[in-house]
Amino acid sequence: MNGAEVWIVILALGAGTYLIRFSFLGLIGSRRLPEFVLRLLRYTPVALFPGIIAPLVLSPAATDGQFDPARGLAALFTLGVALVTRNMLAAIAAGAASLYTFLWLLG
Template identity: 60%
Template sequence: MIPDSAPIWLVIIVLGVGTFLIRFSFLGLVGDRQLPEWLLRHLRYTSVAVLPGLVAPLVIWPQATGGQIDPARMAAAAVTLVVGYLTKNVLAAIVAGGVTLYAMLFLIG
């Protein structure tokens, strides 16, 4: 059964316009002005706040294991945290975590 495509296109257009307006509010209206220091200070922590929220479900409840805790992913997350904390280097942490994940998956099976 193929649904009528009109409501789908209406949703796509409305979401596209909404996304444009959200981005335009920052880039078009505020883009040429200096932002206040307190706002810049808070914006620095946006990625630090968002990234764990994106990664934690993938580590704790991975779909690859049917939602079961996986030692390989937990070890990779731990190595990534330790390397990131010690080196303060994002790329080194990502590479160390990736190498650990693939090594553990190879060893465990």
């Protein structure tokens, strides 16, 4: 691709992203959404986080896509801390500490 094609793609993607966001914020932003839509929107993070985290745990780039037991154990430990404490900062701290601990122990 030459420079002009790259800029055309960048501008098209930027315009597409703007239009997607504007459809929610600009067109619907001032209206009251139905109760069932608000209830469904509460589940968006719960649906997105596993899709973001699972590939990072099951096939991390650091190991060329191969499953790493240290990362798997750290993910389970982090999940356990999050479920018990219901505290995001505690889960993040426990996840970081457990990842480095398991990487050190399992080499």
